[in-house]
Structure formats: structure tokens, C-alpha cells
Amino acid sequence: xxxxxxxxxxIAIAAMLLAACxxxxxxxxxxxxxxxxxxxxxxxxxxxxxxxxxxxxxxxxxxGQIMQGLxxxxxxKGWEVVTTNADFDAEAQANQMDDFISMGVNAIVTVPVxxxxxxSSVAKAKEAGIAFYTIDRAPxxxxxxxxxxxxxxxxxxxxxxxxxxxxxxxxxxxxxxxLELQGDLGQNVAQLRGGGFNDYMADYPNVEVISKPTEWxxxxxxxxxxxxxxxxxxxxxxxxxxxxxxxxxxxALEQLGKKFARGEEGHVFLAGVDGSPDAMxxxxxxxxxxxxxxxxxxxxxxxxxIEKKLAGEEPVEGEVIQEGALWSPATIVMTDTGYQLNxxxxxxxxxxxxxxxxxxxx
Amino acid sequence: xxxxxxxxxxxxxxxxxxxxxAAGLIIFSSLSSSFRSPNNLASLLYRxxxxxxLVLGQSFTMITGNFDLSSESGLGLTAMVAALALxxxxxxxxxxEVSPFVAIVLxxxxxxxxxxxxxLLITRLKMNNLIVTIAMQMILRxxxxxxxxxSTASFFPKAFDWLGGGTLFKIPLERGFFSFPVATLFVIxxxxxxxxxxxxxxxxxxxYAVGSNLTAAKDAGIDTDKIVRIVYLxxxxxxxxxxxxxxxxxxxxxxxTGAGLTFPVQAAAVIGGISMxxxxxxxxxxxxxLMLWSILDNGLSIMKVxxxxxxxxxxxxxxxxxxxxxVKVKKVHQRSxxxxxxxxxxxxxxxxxxxx
Numbered sequence: 001x002x003x004x005x006x007x008x009x010x011i012a013i014a015a016m017l018l019a020a021c022x023x024x025x026x027x028x029x030x031x032x033x034x035x036x037x038x039x040x041x042x043x044x045x046x047x048x049x050x051x052x053x054x055x056x057x058x059x060x061x062x063x064g065q066i067m068q069g070l071x072x073x074x075x076x077k078g079w080e081v082v083t084t085n086a087d088f089d090a091e092a093q094a095n096q097m098d099d100f101i102s103m104g105v106n107a108i109v110t111v112p113v114x115x116x117x118x119x120s121s122v123a124k125a126k127e128a129g130i131a132f133y134t135i136d137r138a139p140x141x142x143x144x145x146x147x148x149x150x151x152x153x154x155x156x157x158x159x160x161x162x163x164x165x166x167x168x169x170x171x172x173x174x175x176x177x178x179l180e181l182q183g184d185l186g187q188n189v190a191q192l193r194g195g196g197f198n199d200y201m202a203d204y205p206n207v208e209v210i211s212k213p214t215e216w217x218x219x220x221x222x223x224x225x226x227x228x229x230x231x232x233x234x235x236x237x238x239x240x241x242x243x244x245x246x247x248x249x250x251x252a253l254e255q256l257g258k259k260f261a262r263g264e265e266g267h268v269f270l271a272g273v274d275g276s277p278d279a280m281x282x283x284x285x286x287x288x289x290x291x292x293x294x295x296x297x298x299x300x301x302x303x304x305x306i307e308k309k310l311a312g313e314e315p316v317e318g319e320v321i322q323e324g325a326l327w328s329p330a331t332i333v334m335t336d337t338g339y340q341l342n343x344x345x346x347x348x349x350x351x352x353x354x355x356x357x358x359x360x361x362x
Numbered sequence: 363x364x365x366x367x368x369x370x371x372x373x374x375x376x377x378x379x380x381x382x383x384a385a386g387l388i389i390f391s392s393l394s395s396s397f398r399s400p401n402n403l404a405s406l407l408y409r410x411x412x413x414x415x416l417v418l419g420q421s422f423t424m425i426t427g428n429f430d431l432s433s434e435s436g437l438g439l440t441a442m443v444a445a446l447a448l449x450x451x452x453x454x455x456x457x458x459e460v461s462p463f464v465a466i467v468l469x470x471x472x473x474x475x476x477x478x479x480x481x482l483l484i485t486r487l488k489m490n491n492l493i494v495t496i497a498m499q500m501i502l503r504x505x506x507x508x509x510x511x512x513s514t515a516s517f518f519p520k521a522f523d524w525l526g527g528g529t530l531f532k533i534p535l536e537r538g539f540f541s542f543p544v545a546t547l548f549v550i551x552x553x554x555x556x557x558x559x560x561x562x563x564x565x566x567x568x569x570y571a572v573g574s575n576l577t578a579a580k581d582a583g584i585d586t587d588k589i590v591r592i593v594y595l596x597x598x599x600x601x602x603x604x605x606x607x608x609x610x611x612x613x614x615x616x617x618x619t620g621a622g623l624t625f626p627v628q629a630a631a632v633i634g635g636i637s638m639x640x641x642x643x644x645x646x647x648x649x650x651x652l653m654l655w656s657i658l659d660n661g662l663s664i665m666k667v668x669x670x671x672x673x674x675x676x677x678x679x680x681x682x683x684x685x686x687x688x689v690k691v692k693k694v695h696q697r698s699x700x701x702x703x704x705x706x707x708x709x710x711x712x713x714x715x716x717x718x
Contacts, residue, residue: 102397120612
């Protein structure tokens with residue numbers, strides 16, 4: 001009796017596994033319509049549709065939009081994208097990369113969970129002759145075919161321009177005090193966001209910039225604001241990340257009794273990089289003023305360069321211009337981690353804060 | 363005739379895990395040419411090598427009726443210790459740049475120390491093994507964050523990476539190479555050695571005795587506390603080897619290396635037939651549990667099944683394994699009852715009456 005039950009449950013589990021596989025392969029992949037027939041395998045390879053393996057580090061917030069952007073751009077070319085989610089686990093991501101290599105995908109695209117740990121997967125993919133691309137973060141210590149990311153230097157410069165314009169209007173000349181809330185300065189991203197900002201500010205010697213490191217930590221955004229804005233009159237605040245900073249900085253200003261809406265006397269001009277939903281809302285509500293918005297859904301245009309690579313064409317260094325695109329003009333530069341495609345950020349002000357093209361509004 | 367079939371069923375019952383492994387291999391191989399490619403098959407154990415060492419350590423403790431929930435953090439700590447000693451200051455290390463041999467000795471030392479502390483707390487201070495090891499999991503993970511640079515330490519000498527990430531030979535294929543991962547061979551080898559130790563040595567038999575009936579083992583003159591302490595030392599060694607495999611494979615260690623492995627470790631051991639109640643199961647079965655885990659992970663992923671289904675299928679297999687374990691426990695109880703009745707001169711001697 002019990003033995004029968006055991007046998008029955010073995011059969012049931014085997015059947016479920018089969019069903020799970022069969023139902024899934026049958027639905028999305030037309031070229032694999034007959035997966036059960038073993039001899040169909042060579043035909044499936046001969047069909048030679050381009051398959052892209054996409055490894056997401058996690059899928060909350062902006063990451064979901066980055067993935068959708070890649071899927072949209074790839075499907076527009078008639079390609080298939082296989083997506084996986086590593087859920088912040090570098091080893092799980094390495095397994096997923098191994099699976100892509102076993103599947104023989106044409107190219108792998110990933111947002112690395114860890115910029116250094118991804119290098120072992122890059123080496124394996126290279127050995128298997130599979131092109132490798134990263135989005136949003138370049139690897140550290142190895143070279144990929146291309147990394148697409150925001151032009152973080154431009155983003156810093158755009159915020160600086162907005163702050164200088166505000167100060168000039170307020171005082172009749174560019175002078176005053178600005179608090180810069182820095183990211184993790186060990187990272188390239190924060191260095192560039194700071195560099196673009198401070199290089200522009202260097203032309204305005206009457207503007208004093210007070211810089212405080214925050215390591216992208218919301219608590220440090222808050223305490224630095226309390227310390228500096230509490231002891232000096234700050235005209236403007238520039239945040240290396242408005243997704244981390246907007247709400248906590250506004251809360252800190254409120255605590256100090258210095259939170260005034262745009263147009264009121266004593267308003268502290270708020271600028272930042274990212275263009276997060278928080279920042280968009282704060283700009284519309286009149287608390288914040290400028291955001292250098294990342295072209296997050298446009299990271300998917302890396303598909304254009306994958307297409308070129310598959311056709312045997314290498315990227316060319318220089319400017320890339322596409323009329324009407326938010327990310328244009330972009331630049332391609334060769335670095336020791338491979339080609340980098342830096343997409344332009346969009347300076348968001350109250351005038352264009354409602355634009356549906358911005359990732360923060362989707 | 364009837365007796366023979368029942369015996370055959372017993373054998374099947376005991377080796378069910380390998381039937382499931384075979385079924386998994388056959389099903390996925392027939393469905394996907396990517397799955398049955400030599401490189402993929404060879405990497406089935408490679409991808410779960412670090413997990414495998416933790417399953418092995420867990421199996422040792424579970425056979426004596428104890429648990430270890432600290433091993434995922436032990437893996438993380440040993441990996442980070444080695445990484446800090448190996449990597450240059452630019453790559454997140456301490457800049458000591460010790461030789462791979464020193465680093466491996468260092469991490470094995472740390473692993474043994476963890477095992478020693480676990481064992482002493484459980485046997486000397488008579489603390490509950492489950493809670494002790496949960497506490498250790500937190501303490502060790504905290505230590506990883508304390509000693510780490512807060513980021514990744516990476517880029518080790520090739521010799522250090524060899525066991526976790528190296529390959530034995532390279533045969534050119536139409537596209538790329540076929541290469542056999544060292545880690546796959548290492549995992550199989552170490553499971554076989556452990557199987558021999560647990561099955562064919564006095565120490566191994568004592569382990570089973572402690573796990574199946576602690577009082578009886580004590581009465582028989584076995585130093586049960588010593589057995590448990592040794593088992594936790596072995597477990598600590600397994601953590602260090604797992605750390606070596608994990609760090610070698612990724613050529614780096616992050617503060618989160620190994621995090622989240624505790625449940626897969628338990629699951630793979632139980633699926634492999636290691637009893638939650640202690641005293642039953644064997645290492646080769648545990649290797650089967652690990653393989654099934656890996657086959658499901660890799661096979662379903664290659665078949666492009668959604669990760670949610672992968673998780674669900676694992677849960678179902680685990681439920682099935684626990685149910686199987688419960689049936690076995692019941693069967694053992696029935697058998698010992700029969701034995702007692704048979705030995706009794708007062709009771710009925712007719713087997714058929716008490717037979718199920």
C-alpha cells in the first residue's frame with residue numbers, strides 16, 4: 001500500500017517536471033515548438049535566431065526598467081532574450097552565466113552583482129567565443145566588449161549649470177554656498193559625478209563648495225545636511241544620488257526649519273543625479289529644482305552594438321548622435337575595461353518634469 | 363517470491379535518490395541539447411561544489427543527530443580570511459600577498475577553530491546544537507563584515523584558484539573547448555572518502571551509534587561527546603574547503619559569499635537520505651541529493667523555466683524527501699517492535715500476525 005504510494009509520488013513528480021519544462025518551452029519559443037523530439041535539436045540550432053542571455057542583479061526599481069529596455073530593443077530586432085535574476089548573489093549570477101554559455105547564446109548582457117567577481121564569467125564566455133556586455137557598471141579587472149552607462153561627468157556638469165544659474169538670478173552674480181553630498185569616492189561613478197560638478201564650479205571662485213562624503217548611505221546624507229545646513233546658510237545642495245538623498249535631505253531641512261518651497265524666501269535649491277521617482281515628485285511639488293536624469297530605458301540600445309559585433313564590426317571611438325533621442329549625444333571611448341558607451345543624461349527642471357520619456361515617471 | 367519482491371522494493375527504496383538523479387539526467391538530456399553537452403554535464407557538480415562540501419559537513423553532524431546552521435557563514439569567513447591575506451592592497455586585500463599554501467593553511471585553521479568552538483559549546487556546556495549554530499551563523503557573518511574592506515577582495519594567484527576554478531584538460535570542440543573542472547572530481551573524491559570513513563571504520567560506526575541511540579551508545583562505552591566534537595571539527599574543515607572552492611571559482615570573496623546557503627544545504631542532505639532524526643543515511647546518498655539539486659537548478663534554467671518554478675520544484679522534492687524519511691522511521695520502529703516480540707518467549711511467535 002505504502003510502496004504503491006511511493007511509486008505513485010515518484011511518477012507524479014517526474015510528470016510535474018516534464019510538464020513544467022514542456023509548457024514553458026512550448027509557449028515562448030516558436031523555433032523550439034517540438035522540444036520532445038530528440039532529433040529536432042540540430043534543426044533548432046540551424047534556425048540560428050539570435051538569443052541574448054540577460055542577467056539582472058535584482059529586479060526592484062530601476063533594475064526592472066533596465067531589463068525591460070534591453071528586452072524591448074532586442075525584441076524589436078526579432079531576437080529572443082532569456083532573462084535571469086541573481087537576487088544580489090554573485091555566485092548565483094556566475095551559475096546563470098554558466099547556463100548561458102551552455103545554452104550557446106549569441107551574447108551575454110548583465111548588470112554585474114559584483115564588478116570584480118563577474119570577471120571569472122567574462123573569461124569563460126570569451127573562451128567559448130560569446131560576446132559579453134555590461135550595463136550600468138563596468139567590470140573591474142577585466143575587459144568586456146562594451147559597457148553602456150550614463151555620462152556621469154555630464155550629469156555633474158548639468159547640475160552645476162543649474163545651480164550657477166540659480167545663484168546668478170538670486171544675487172545678480174554667481175556667489176554663495178553649495179553643499180555637495182558625495183557618493184562613495186572609491187567608485188568611478190562618484191568620482192565622475194563629482195568631477196563634472198567641480199570642474200564647472202572652478203570657473204566661479206565666489207561660489208564656496210562644501211563637500212561631504214556619504215558612501216551612498218541615506219543616514220549620512222541626512223547627518224551631513226543637518227551638520228552643514230545647520231551651521232551655515234546654504235544656498236544650494238547637490239546630491240550625487242537623488243534616489244538616496246531626496247527624501248532624507250528634505251526631511252533634514254524641515255527639521256532645521258529651512259524647508260521652503262520654490263519661490264519662497266530662504267528656498268534651498270536642490271539638484272541631484274539619477275532622476276528617481278522621488279526627485280521627479282519633489283520637483284513637481286516645488287521642493288526640488290533640478291535632476292540630471294539617467295537614460296535608464298535607453299541602456300537597451302546596447303543591442304545596436306551587439307548587432308554590429310555579431311556582423312563582425314567593432315565600435316568606433318567618438319561621438320554618437322541620434323536626432324531626438326534623450327541619450328544623444330553619446331560618446332564611445334576605449335578604456336582598460338573595454339569600450340564604454342556613455343549616454344547623455346537629461347537635465348530635468350520644473351518645465352520638463354512631467355515628461356513620460358523620463359524613467360522616473362514610469 | 364513475495365519476500366524477494368519486498369527485498370527488491372527495499373533496495374529501490376534505499377537508492378531512490380539515484381533513480382531520481384537518473385530520471386533527471388534522462389529527462390533533461392532528451393529535452394535539451396544544451397543540457398547534454400559534455401561541458402554542461404561536467405559542470406553539474408562544479409557549479410555546486412562549495413554547496414557540496416557544506417552538505418558533506420552537514421551530513422557528518424546529522425548522522426550523529428546534530429545540526430550545523432553556521433556553515434554558510436563559516437564558508438564566508440574562511441574565504442574572506444584567505445582573500446584578505448592573498449589579494450594586493452589595490453584589489454581589496456591587506457597587501458600581505460601571502461603564498462597560496464599559507465592562505466589555505468590559514469583558512470583551514472579558521473575552519474577547524476569554528477568547528478572546535480561549535481563542538482565545545484555543544485558537548486561541554488550542553489548547549490542546544492541548533493541554537494548554538496544559529497548564533498554562530500550570525501557571529502561569523504558579522505565577523506566577515508568586520509574584517510572585510512566593505513567590498514570585494516579579488517584576483518588571487520592561479521594556484522589558489524585551481525581547486526575551485528581550474529580545469530584538468532582541454533579538448534578542442536567545434537566551438538570552444540571541452541574541459542573537465544577540477545572541482546567536480548574533488549567533490550566526488552571527497553564524498554567517496556567520507557563514505558568509506560563513515561561506513562567502514564570504528565569511528566564511523568560510532569557516529570551512527572551516537573545518532574541512532576545516544577543512551578545505548580553511552581552504555582556501550584562510546585565517548586559520545588568526543589565523537590560529536592570530532593564531527594564538528596570535520597564539519598569545520600568542510601567549511602574551509604567550501605570557502606576555498608567558492609573563492610577559487612569566482613577569483614574573489616565578497617562579504618556576502620555563501621550567504622543564503624543554509625536551506626539548500628539542509629535540503630540537499632535530506633533529499634540525499636540523511637535522516638533528520640540522526641543515525642541513518644550515507645554519504646553517497648548525500649552526493650545524490652547534491653546532484654539532484656544541481657540537475658534541477660541547471661536543467662530547469664537551461665529549459666528557460668521561470669525561477670519561481672525552480673524554487674517550487676525544489677520545495678516539492680524536499681517535501682517528498684521528508685515524507686520518505688518519516689516512512690523510513692516508522693518502518694524501523696515497526697521492525698524493532700517485531701524483533702522485540704520475536705525475542706519474547708511469552709508473546710506469539712507467528713510472524714504473520716505482527717507483520718505489516
